[in-house]
Amino acid sequence: MKWSEICIHTTNEAIEPISNILHETGASGVVIEDPTDLTKEHESKFGEVYELNEEEYPEEGVYIKAYLPVNSFLGETVDEIKQAVNNLMLYDIDLGRNQVTLSEIREEEWATAWKKYYKPVKISKKTTIIPTWEEYERVSSDELIIELDPGMAFGTGTHPTTVLSIQAIEQYLQPGDLAIDVGCGSGVLSIASALLGASEVYAYDLDDIAVKSTSINSKLNNTDKQIHVRQNNLLDHIDMEADVIVSNILAEIIVRFTDDAWNNLRTGGVFITSGIIQAKKQLVLDDLEKHGFRILEVNEMEDWVAIVAKKI
Numbered sequence: 430m431k432w433s434e435i436c437i438h439t440t441n442e443a444i445e446p447i448s449n450i451l452h453e454t455g456a457s458g459v460v461i462e463d464p465t466d467l468t469k470e471h472e473s474k475f476g477e478v479y480e481l482n483e484e485e486y487p488e489e490g491v492y493i494k495a496y497l498p499v500n501s502f503l504g505e506t507v508d509e510i511k512q513a514v515n516n517l518m519l520y521d522i523d524l525g526r527n528q529v530t531l532s533e534i535r536e537e538e539w540a541t542a543w544k545k546y547y548k549p550v551k552i553s554k555k556t557t558i559i560p561t562w563e564e565y566e567r568v569s570s571d572e573l574i575i576e577l578d579p580g581m582a583f584g585t586g587t588h589p590t591t592v593l594s595i596q597a598i599e600q601y602l603q604p605g606d607l608a609i610d611v612g613c614g615s616g617v618l619s620i621a622s623a624l625l626g627a628s629e630v631y632a633y634d635l636d637d638i639a640v641k642s643t644s645i646n647s648k649l650n651n652t653d654k655q656i657h658v659r660q661n662n663l664l665d666h667i668d669m670e671a672d673v674i675v676s677n678i679l680a681e682i683i684v685r686f687t688d689d690a691w692n693n694l695r696t697g698g699v700f701i702t703s704g705i706i707q708a709k710k711q712l713v714l715d716d717l718e719k720h721g722f723r724i725l726e727v728n729e730m731e732d733w734v735a736i737v738a739k740k741i
């Protein structure tokens with residue numbers, strides 16, 4: 430996939446609202462290039478040193494960069510972003526130069542660009558994901574902070590499919606709930622569930638690197654008492670009465686365990702599915718309805734779809 434980098438030259442004051450606008454329009458990997466970063470140490474626990482290139486930073490103000498997939502909606506999305514940023518002036522937010530530039534980058538460049546600047550990212554109203562080596566100061570008392578080691582299993586926690594899953598968890602998971610995370614990867618959804626008050630979270634993945642990664646990341650976030658992780662194929666041989674099951678996996682895989690999801694949910698329980706591409710949305714919707722689920726929500730970001738369904 431080709432990506433386009435949008436760069437907004439603005440002020441420190443505008444970082445938070447502009448980052449929110451970019452997330453809401455489905456941009457990936459919002460990064461801030463603040464010249465004060467050039468004087469900070471950027472050494473990770475694992476010895477990698479991030480060399481920042483002075484030329485990429487503005488002399489004054491900050492650059493906010495994000496990545497948009499190059500598709501037929503790109504022009505409209507950029508106009509939408511510009512309009513929303515301009516509207517911030519109505520709230521007396523100083524936008525500084527407010528210069529917007531767009532450039533195309535290759536997939537490989539995107540991967541390294543992202544890693545080099547990996548910073549705390551606010552991915553939803555409540556949740557901010559921070560890389561293990563970054564210092565981060567809580568912005569509000571109810572902010573949910575997930576510390577992740579991004580270098581391991583899928584992923585950085587900022588992929589649209591993960592963001593859609595976390596947004597649904599924030600909305601539907603109640604404190605005290607029992608949750609199951611099928612295909613836990615880095616453990617990000619299990620950690621979000623535990624931080625939102627789930628009493629127990631059962632996290633499963635087929636890949637042993639993901640199992641290790643979830644285990645490490647749940648310790649990092651002091652959620653290892655609630656999160657029970659083990660290697661498992663989907664929900665094979667699992668027998669529970671969960672309040673919430675979340676699964677960010679491909680559509681073709683979701684439809685393989687809709688039965689098991691139904692059997693492992695209490696009546697009234699919620700099944701959050703993500704990782705579904707547009708072309709497979711109907712396949713999953715039909716399958717969920719065929720099994721007796723009622724569809725509560727269908728949410729979309731970029732080309733991705735997440736469905737929230739209830740066992741009735």
Ligand SMILES: C[S@@+](CC[C@H](N)C(=O)[O-])C[C@H]1O[C@@H](n2cnc3c(N)ncnc32)[C@H](O)[C@@H]1O
Binds near residue numbers: 611618634663
């Ligand atoms: C798209 S990643 C999602 C990771 C994480 N939950 C997130 O939202 O960032 C899908 C995960 O599902 C796992 N997976 C794929 N097939 C599986 C299966 N049959 N049983 C269990 N896990 C599976 C993969 O190993 C991968 O970690």
